[in-house]
Amino acid sequence: MKTKRLTELSLLTAAALIAFIIEMRLPDIRIPGVKLGLANIFTVYAVYRFSGKEVFLLLVTRIVLGSLFSSNLSAIIYSLAGGMLCLCGMLLLRKIISESYLWLCSIFGAILHNTGQIGAAVLMTGTPAVLAYYPYLLVSGCIAGLFTGLCAQFVVKRLLNFRKGKTE
Amino acid sequence: MTKGVKLAIAAAAVIFLGAIAAIIFLQRPAQGTWVEILQDNKVICTLDLSQEPDRTFRVEFPEGGWNEIRIENGTICISDADCPDHTCVHTGKLRSEDIPIVCLPHKLVIKYCAPPEES
Structure with a gap:
């Protein structure tokens, strides 16, 4: 059983990294920090399928390897700050929000991710003026979070049907 | 739908x-012509864009790296940089009073400021 869990987690990490690399190829948006966050699809899915510790491992591995692949190591602080806040929030929210409203949990995850990012940016640059980007990040975060959340919702639904089909 | 979900x-x-609402509020066009360039939250220079001649200069980042700043017809932008994400270059010209040009890897910020008091 343990090996199966580990394999599933590794598979999710690999899939998240692929999504991350595909997203790097998309054209840049003019506002710093605005991203679709495709890799978040797998984090949200994992939040509802695995324990907190397991999702933590998945996320940290994804962020560290992701920054290595994109050769943007200075971005790791922002990704980690955002990612950890997002993860803590979603782990708490999964107690309130049931799996059928997974997309809602994802929106809050994205909002928290952007909050952590901008917090880290303010601390790193020591410039509160960076906060001017926060509303932009919030709007884009809500939309991106809804999108990735719906994607994860479809994955859950498909997998459920798939498992049903297998047992029948 | 539970109460928690509705909330x-x-x-x-x-x-x-x-x-x-905040974005709409932040869309104030520039009022002054003075801009300041900050690195690590320290002002490294203050410029009056209406007086500055067109030119391009580099700001070095002490830990390695540079940003090339271009002043043209009273506008300022980061025209080139060796940071990995190039977001500062993509931001384009400084337009809004409230939204600065930011280069996070080099901790560089360009924003409008109040004209310095004459001494």
């Missing part, structure tokens, strides 16, 4: 609409 939807809607 969460309401909270998300409030955040979304609040952020849109």
Whole structure:
């Protein structure tokens, strides 16, 4: 059983990294920090399928390897700050929000991710003026979070049907 | 739909609409012509864009790296940089009073400021 869990987690990490690399190829948006966050699809899915510790491992591995692949190591602080806040929030929210409203949990995850990012940016640059980007990040975060959340919702639904089909 | 979900939807809607309102509020066009360039939250120079001749200069980042700043017809932008994400270059010209040009890897910020008091 343990090996199966580990394999599933590794598979999710690999899939998240692929999504991350595909997203790097998309054209840049003019506002710093605005991203679709495709890799978040797998984090949200994992939040509802695995324990907190397991999702933590998945996320940290994804962020560290992701920054290595994109050769943007200075971005790791922002990704980690955002990612950890997002993860803590979603782990708490999964107690309130049931799996059928997974997309809602994802929106809050994205909002928290952007909050952590901008917090880290303010601390790193020591410039509160960076906060001017926060509303932009919030709007884009809500939309991106809804999108990735719906994607994860479809994955859950498909997998459920798939498992049903297998047992029948 | 449980009470928690309803509350969460309401909270998300409030955040979304609040952020849109904030964006509209932040779209103030530039009022002055003075800009300051900050590195690591320290002002490294203050310029009056209406007086500056067109030119391009480099700002070095002490830990390695540079940003090339271009002043042209009273506008300022980062025209080139060796940071990995190039977001500062993509930001384009400085337009809004409230929204600065930021290069996070080099901790560089360009924003409008109040004219310095004459001494």
